[in-house]
Amino acid sequence: MxxxxxxxxxxxxxxxxRGRLADFTHTASGDNPFCGDSLQLFFxxxxxxxxxxEQASFDGYACSLCLASSDLLLDQVIGMxxxxxxxxxxxxxxxxxxxxEVGRARRGCVELSLRILGRALTA
Amino acid sequence: xxxxxFPHTEFPILxxxxxxxxxxxxxxxxxxxSLVPERVLRRVVEYYRSSCSNxxxxxxxxxxxxxxxxxxxxxHIASFLHVGSAEQVIFxxxxxxxxxxxxxxWAAHALKPGDTVLVAEDNHHxxxxxxxxxxxENGLKVGWIPLGTDGILDxxxxxxxxxxxxxLVALTHLSNVLGYEQPGLxxxxxxxxxxxARVALDAAQSVGHMPVDFQGLAVDFLAFSAHKxxxxxxxxxxACSPGAxxxxxxxxxxxxxxxxxGREGFLPADAPRCFEAGTPAIAAAxxxxxxxxxxGELGLGxxxxxxxxxxxxxxxxxxxxxxIAVLGAHGLKRNSIxxxxxxxxxxxxxxxxxxxxxxxxxxxxxxCAMPLHAALRTxxxxxxxxxxxxxxxxxxxxxxxxxxxxxxxxxxT
Numbered sequence: 327m328x329x330x331x332x333x334x335x336x337x338x339x340x341x342x343x344r345g346r347l348a349d350f351t352h353t354a355s356g357d358n359p360f361c362g363d364s365l366q367l368f369f370x371x372x373x374x375x376x377x378x379x380e381q382a383s384f385d386g387y388a389c390s391l392c393l394a395s396s397d398l399l400l401d402q403v404i405g406m407x408x409x410x411x412x413x414x415x416x417x418x419x420x421x422x423x424x425x426x427e428v429g430r431a432r433r434g435c436v437e438l439s440l441r442i443l444g445r446a447l448t449a
Numbered sequence: 450x451x452x453x454x455f456p457h458t459e460f461p462i463l464x465x466x467x468x469x470x471x472x473x474x475x476x477x478x479x480x481x482x483s484l485v486p487e488r489v490l491r492r493v494v495e496y497y498r499s500s501c502s503n504x505x506x507x508x509x510x511x512x513x514x515x516x517x518x519x520x521x522x523x524x525h526i527a528s529f530l531h532v533g534s535a536e537q538v539i540f541x542x543x544x545x546x547x548x549x550x551x552x553x554x555w556a557a558h559a560l561k562p563g564d565t566v567l568v569a570e571d572n573h574h575x576x577x578x579x580x581x582x583x584x585x586e587n588g589l590k591v592g593w594i595p596l597g598t599d600g601i602l603d604x605x606x607x608x609x610x611x612x613x614x615x616x617l618v619a620l621t622h623l624s625n626v627l628g629y630e631q632p633g634l635x636x637x638x639x640x641x642x643x644x645x646a647r648v649a650l651d652a653a654q655s656v657g658h659m660p661v662d663f664q665g666l667a668v669d670f671l672a673f674s675a676h677k678x679x680x681x682x683x684x685x686x687x688a689c690s691p692g693a694x695x696x697x698x699x700x701x702x703x704x705x706x707x708x709x710x711g712r713e714g715f716l717p718a719d720a721p722r723c724f725e726a727g728t729p730a731i732a733a734a735x736x737x738x739x740x741x742x743x744x745g746e747l748g749l750g751x752x753x754x755x756x757x758x759x760x761x762x763x764x765x766x767x768x769x770x771x772x773i774a775v776l777g778a779h780g781l782k783r784n785s786i787x788x789x790x791x792x793x794x795x796x797x798x799x800x801x802x803x804x805x806x807x808x809x810x811x812x813x814x815x816x817c818a819m820p821l822h823a824a825l826r827t828x829x830x831x832x833x834x835x836x837x838x839x840x841x842x843x844x845x846x847x848x849x850x851x852x853x854x855x856x857x858x859x860x861x862t
Contacts, residue, residue: 357709359718360505364709430516431508441719 327426329391334423338390341397343383343404354446355386358434363388365396367442377408384442389435391428396439398422408447414440451762451841454747454755459486460838472808475846480625480654480786480834481812482676485740489679492739493732503728505705519731522738523721529741530671531662532688539687539721540729544653545575547672547687548619551649552579553700554724555670555693560616562588567615567646570596570824571624571631574817575672576651580619594618596824600777602631611644618646620668622661623654626818626832627777628760628786630655638667647693653677656686657744658785658836659753669693675737679744679836684733687724694720701726744837752837756785759835759844763787766848772855776830788816788830791855796831799854807850 327333350368357364365386372380382400399419403411416437420426428436457463462484465474476484496518502511504519520535527535541547556566566580566589584591592610595603618641623630631637641648647669655661657678663671669690676682689697699706699717703726709716717723744752760783767773772792777783791799800813812832815822822828833847 357716359705359707359709361508429513430520431505431513434505 327424329426329428329432331426334394334426335390337394337397341384341393343397343400344385344393345383346385347381347383350381350383352446352449354442354449356438356442356445358388358392358438360431360434361389361392363392363435363438365392365438365442367396367400367439367446369443369446371408371447375407379403379406379408379411384439388438391432392435392438395419395423395436399439399443403443412444412447414443416440451755451758451844453840454752454837455486459488460484461487463838466808467804467810468808469805472806475807475809475843477833477835477839477843477847478810478812479836479839480628480677480816480832482682483657483679483836484838485681485736486679486743486838488743489681489736489739493681493736496732496735504731505722515731518735519729522734525738526686526741527688529745530656530686530688531664533664533691536719536721537689537691537694539689539724540734541672541685541687542683542730543676543685544573544651544672544674545685547670547685548575548649548651549579550687550697550700550724551617551670551672552583554697555647556580556583556589556617557587557700558698559696560587560589563590565590565592565613565615566617566619567592567594567610567641568619569594569602569621569631570820571600571602571627572619572621572818572820573625573651573653574819575653576619576621576649577820593820596821598825600627600781600825602637604633607637607640611640614644615641615646617649619649620651621654622650622652622666622671623658623784623786624777624818624821625654625786626788626816626821626830628654628783628788628834629777629781630784632778632781635666642667647690654786655784657741658749658756660749663688675733675740678737679740680737681730681733684730684737686737697724699723699726703727705729747837753784755837756835756839757782759839759841760785760787762841763833763844763847766844767851770851770855773851776825776827785836786832786834788832790827790830791851794854796829799831799851802854803847803850807846809847809850811847 347368352369355366370381384396467474500514502515504516524535527538649670650668652673656673671688675684706726776788796813803809
């Protein structure tokens with residue numbers, strides 16, 4: 327699977343989790359200076375059961391790969407324990423795509439939402 | 450026999466005739482800069498011919514290849530040095546910049562006025578001057594681990610110095626003058642850590658010459674230069690422990706090291722990029738990786754045994770010359786460096802005569818190690834240094850030339 331796969335383009339054009347949560351408990355933003363991507367992620371964390379992510383969303387300006395990967399990531403983490411969400415890495419996200427092949431130069435586009443997630447849930 | 454460990458064709462520079470009478474080049478200055486093998490040069494040319502592009506800045510194919518080669522080099526160097534993860538490897542312009550970054554990026558933030566940095570007297574200036582500079586600016590105290598006239602660090606004084614609870618101990622892995630690792634270096638590092646100090650190790654003369662295990666050494670910072678390990682000039686590495694890296698702040702600002710910049714300020718990128726402002730020496734990183742791959746394939750143990758055998762041959766040969774005194778402790782294995790003085794002849798005069806009349810390249814002077822020379826009570830020395838391409842006949846050529854020069858029968862300048 328490559329960066330211009332139709333599944334990526336479709337998700338980037340119609341993301342399910344784009345927007346700003348009204349009642350978020352955690353948020354953070356981040357940038358990928360090499361391509362200009364700039365996102366903010368919002369999480370509503372429920373403290374029951376040791377803490378899990380009840381709702382999540384993102385907003386900002388980003389390339390298709392970054393938008394789609396962010397949307398896919400949030401799809402996965404909603405309902406997930408916070409500790410488990412923290413443990414997700416680049417490889418997890420590439421696997422979620424079903425084996426996305428991404429070169430070094432575009433890796434940052436996939437990683438941006440992961441970095442912001444870590445930042446938001448740590449804060 | 451002690452023949453080159455590499456095919457002769459890898460180093461065509463060794464076919465040069467350089468003496469006044471057209472003598473074959475005998476290169477015994479590898480500790481200053483090693484020769485660069487054809488395989489490394491081919492890799493550099495291949496990079497420029499096929500992938501020449503900036504890194505982390507474009508999505509086109511060349512940028513992708515260039516970024517891949519650069520980051521692959523980082524991963525390979527991390528693995529080669531047993532660093533743990535590529536994120537702990539910061540690319541610099543050389544060991545000197547690496548050690549200055551320890552001072553600027555770590556000590557300037559982690560230490561406070563009055564804190565002590567202990568510097569071993571056998572260090573290269575690269576691991577000395579940066580501490581003097583910081584002491585002048587930030588009020589740090591610089592203490593010295595003294596070197597005896599026998600070329601061994603004073604262990605008794607070391608234990609006394611530790612009572613001052615130093616925050617950093619600056620050591621060298623292999624002295625660039627004496628050519629050996631201090632006896633008990635591992636214990637020194639262990640003592641330093643037990644006292645709560647971080648350890649900065651100058652490995653410029655060991656990486657690429659012998660097995661170097663960052664995690665095994667248990668240091669916090671390790672620096673080396675590619676040009677001393679068959680790579681290109683202008684490129685080096687600073688490997689950091691995760692704990693030490695977490696206490697560092699960027700020292701240089703610019704492109705590539707930020708995540709966000711605005712009128713109000715900037716947010717640095719994650720390490721190691723936040724320490725690598727501007728376009729790095731991409732081809733030199735690729736070349737360094739190739740050079741280390743080459744010695745890795747050869748076997749670092751074999752390489753070390755070869756250069757040690759050459760040094761042993763030289764030390765034994767010099768022992769027959771009553772006008773020559775080898776610097777440092779007797780009986781210790783010298784990895785690739787032997788320094789000596791010649792009674793009545795200045796090291797520069799020896800060096801010039803060896804070059805002009807015998808085609809032999811050695812280094813003369815204090816070798817950027819003035820405190821070491823002061824401790825050994827000699828102002829300067831001649832240094833002969835070898836690498837995997839050096840041969841027994843190179844050592845014999847030096848011994849024969851020195852015999853002529855010191856007997857007064859040598860060819861005159």
